[in-house]
Amino acid sequence: MVLAPVANVPSANIKTSSWRDSKPVIDYDKCTRCGICWKFCPDVAIDLVASQDLHAPNERFAKLEAPVINYDHCKGCGICATECPFDAIEMVREEAIE
Amino acid sequence: MISVHEKSKIMTGDEAAAYGAKLSKVKVVSAYPITPQTVIVEKIADMISNNEMDAKFIEVESEHSAMASIMASELTGVRSFTASSSQGILYMHEMLHWVAGLRLPALMSVVNRAIGPPWNIWADQSDTINQRDTGWMQIYCESNQEALDSIIFGYKIAENRNVLLPLMNMLDAFTLSHTSEPVTLRDEEISADYLGDLKLEFSVNTDRPMGYGSLVAPEGPFMEMKKDMRDSMYGARDVIKNETKKFNETFNATLPGLVENFMMEDADYALITMGAMSSTAKYTVRKLRREGKKVGLIRLFFYRPFPDEEILQAVRDLKGVGIVERSVSFGQMGALYEDVASSLFGRIDVPAKDYVVGIGGRDIRVEDYEKMFEGLLKENNGIEWVNTGGR
Numbered sequence: 337m338v339l340a341p342v343a344n345v346p347s348a349n350i351k352t353s354s355w356r357d358s359k360p361v362i363d364y365d366k367c368t369r370c371g372i373c374w375k376f377c378p379d380v381a382i383d384l385v386a387s388q389d390l391h392a393p394n395e396r397f398a399k400l401e402a403p404v405i406n407y408d409h410c411k412g413c414g415i416c417a418t419e420c421p422f423d424a425i426e427m428v429r430e431e432a433i434e
Numbered sequence: 435m436i437s438v439h440e441k442s443k444i445m446t447g448d449e450a451a452a453y454g455a456k457l458s459k460v461k462v463v464s465a466y467p468i469t470p471q472t473v474i475v476e477k478i479a480d481m482i483s484n485n486e487m488d489a490k491f492i493e494v495e496s497e498h499s500a501m502a503s504i505m506a507s508e509l510t511g512v513r514s515f516t517a518s519s520s521q522g523i524l525y526m527h528e529m530l531h532w533v534a535g536l537r538l539p540a541l542m543s544v545v546n547r548a549i550g551p552p553w554n555i556w557a558d559q560s561d562t563i564n565q566r567d568t569g570w571m572q573i574y575c576e577s578n579q580e581a582l583d584s585i586i587f588g589y590k591i592a593e594n595r596n597v598l599l600p601l602m603n604m605l606d607a608f609t610l611s612h613t614s615e616p617v618t619l620r621d622e623e624i625s626a627d628y629l630g631d632l633k634l635e636f637s638v639n640t641d642r643p644m645g646y647g648s649l650v651a652p653e654g655p656f657m658e659m660k661k662d663m664r665d666s667m668y669g670a671r672d673v674i675k676n677e678t679k680k681f682n683e684t685f686n687a688t689l690p691g692l693v694e695n696f697m698m699e700d701a702d703y704a705l706i707t708m709g710a711m712s713s714t715a716k717y718t719v720r721k722l723r724r725e726g727k728k729v730g731l732i733r734l735f736f737y738r739p740f741p742d743e744e745i746l747q748a749v750r751d752l753k754g755v756g757i758v759e760r761s762v763s764f765g766q767m768g769a770l771y772e773d774v775a776s777s778l779f780g781r782i783d784v785p786a787k788d789y790v791v792g793i794g795g796r797d798i799r800v801e802d803y804e805k806m807f808e809g810l811l812k813e814n815n816g817i818e819w820v821n822t823g824g825r
Contacts, residue, residue: 337635338597339662340537340598341535341646342636342646343648345644346645350645350648
């Protein structure tokens, strides 16, 4: 048998959070759940989640699936913050870097 | 074991390659057209649409994507095939490394065509000699029959669990690809029995997700994996020798194994060739033998893995050997010359001369081979471009 480059660890198990120097933080009071950040994330590090606990601009938006950032895989590229049409995502410097 | 279902047909090398893929029960074909390969995948597309062949044809926008598709389908454990030429081969260079590095036993037919600029669609082997370090095994065919047989045979070698490396089989542009000659179509059932199904022990399975080709640190096992590829390629030489016997018995075929020695007993001088040009070389050897000259020919069927031991044995007692290469390397001797020289270096001392021939489809004539043999008698080293100038 050969030594093939196949690992028993799926890539989802590999955490890339330490690559980040700043992290996106969503202000749910501004978030309309449009899903643009979810579409643009190049690392599939944003999930759309049905949640009653998150703030929303009004009750109508609160019923929609909201974006939640998976900080295990987010590398902090900032694309979501740039693309958000409602300025609802802010890039915050990671404290460990300071 | 010759079956009543075997029949001979007159066909081009491209058609023979298409039948080779069909007889190998290939399930995915992904390709992008390029002269002079296009006929191979056109014939396959015909056979699929006529329900003569049970496979999925993926049309892609580039050769890079063709090889990427093959990588994906092979990774799911499905026998896959593609074909290309020249600039197309260069464009898929990155993916050639990926397919080999992931240890996928894919197969590709390559119709050897010169590399531009200037544009040229005729035969030379520079396109695939450029790919010698990608981890793909390489076969150079002399006839249309070999073009068909080496696909069935090629999958058998590539899929061997101790080899698991992809293989490309080469046809010289037009000389084989567009020239018709009788080819025996191998029996479908016997071919299917001979090859069996592809069983890949690490194929993609959603119930058991794994990482494929993920990041590996310098501590390992990256270097070990590359060494394993090298060892598997080297070890494939024994697999090839054993499987050649089995293939020839099963199909009553005449595959030569790693090399073919032609009139080499008692030879004093010999040439080393690859591909379709070997037929003209053999004609010349017969002609010179009738004139009482002790000459012979060593034809490489496999270029990777390189048959170093076979060459050593064949040239051991020669007074001179000429390496005839149909590819260009700048700044040093030709690639084939270097491979032959490194096989002999420090073991035996035979004068060796490098001949560059047939670049961009330039004719390689009987008189050229005669001059090459004469050249071995005179000046027995250095590099010489044959049949150039005067234009």
